Amino acid sequence: MTNDKIIVPLDVPDLASAIALVDKLPQVTFWKVGLELFTSTGPGILDVLKSRQKRIFLDLKFHDIPNTVAGACRAAAGYGVDLLTIHATCGKDCLTAAAEAVQVGAEKAGTKPPNLIAITVLTSISTRDLAFDLKIPLELPEFALEMALLAKNAGLNGAVCSPQEVxxxxxxxxxxxxxxxxxxxxxxxxxxxxxxxxxxxxxxxAGADFLVIGRPITAASDPQLAWQQIVEELNSVR
Incomplete structure (x- = not known):
């Protein structure tokens, strides 16, 4: 189904606001929980979404030493979410440890492992930012590809990338x-x-599996109409 390809971020500061947004858009089947909301509410929001049979993208973008990231992934896998993120720039050892940890955590919790996906380059970063601020000598598309291949070789299920790199x-x-x-x-x-x-x-x-679309829907004067317009646009794709 077309609407299953759209993930809407719950970029709100508290549980009450999150529930209100979910209620406002009952057609949405896949929600993203990011750093702000998870830090505010903890796993409580995940319980709410699961009770409503929603799919969950837990976008916490782990980035630390391998042992710490593995522990975080092991714990997160127990929540029974569908997607979980980690920065590819944490390195191969970290990515490999994370991929193993989600399997262990899910098995311990008796749930299906999440698809572990790597952040390649944040979409707020431009080619100029990469070169001048981060001092990375590769062109942005090349760097994104290298990060995705690193993640794949480490056993991850996918990557987060700009549409322009898809x-x-x-x-x-x-x-x-x-x-x-x-x-x-x-x-x-x-x-x-x-x-x-x-x-x-x-x-x-271009080949994307899922689209994360937030403000064009959630900040629209009529969120349901904005959602429907996007669904209709995707239904026109052949």
Whole structure:
């Protein structure tokens, strides 16, 4: 189903606001819980979403030494979420430890392991930022590809990337490697702080599996209408 490809972020500060947003958009089947909300509410929001049969993208972007990240992934796997993120830049040893840890954590909790996906390059970072601020000598698409391949070789299930990198990553990483794209903006929406964006239909045609679309829906004057417009746009993709 088309709407299963859209993940809507619960980028709100507290549990009451999160529940209100979920109630406002009952058609949404896949929600993202990020750092702000999880830090505020803990796993309580995950229980709410699971009680409503929603899929969950737990986007905590772990980045630390291998032992610490493995412990965090082992614990997070017990929540029974669908997607979990880790920064590819934490390195191969860390990625490998994390991939093993989610299996152990899920088995201990008696639940299905989450798909562990790597952050390649944040979509708020531009080519200039990568070169001048982070001092990385590679072109941005090349660096994103290297991070995705590192994650795949370490046993991860997929990567988070800009829509503009999807075609290259799909060709290099194969059809079974999940590609999750934030920074997706309908043509009628403002780009905000997303510097490497495509429209929803362009991203799907490029090879994305899931689209993370927040403010064009949640900040719209009529969120349900905005949601429906995006679903209709994706339904037109052949």
């Amino acid at each position: 075609t290259q990553l799909r060709e290099s990483c194969g059809k079974d490697f999940l590609l999750v794209c934030p920074g997706v903006r309908p043509s009628w929406a403002e780009k905000g702080d997303q510097k490497r964006s495509l429209t929803p239909s362009q991203a799907i045609q």
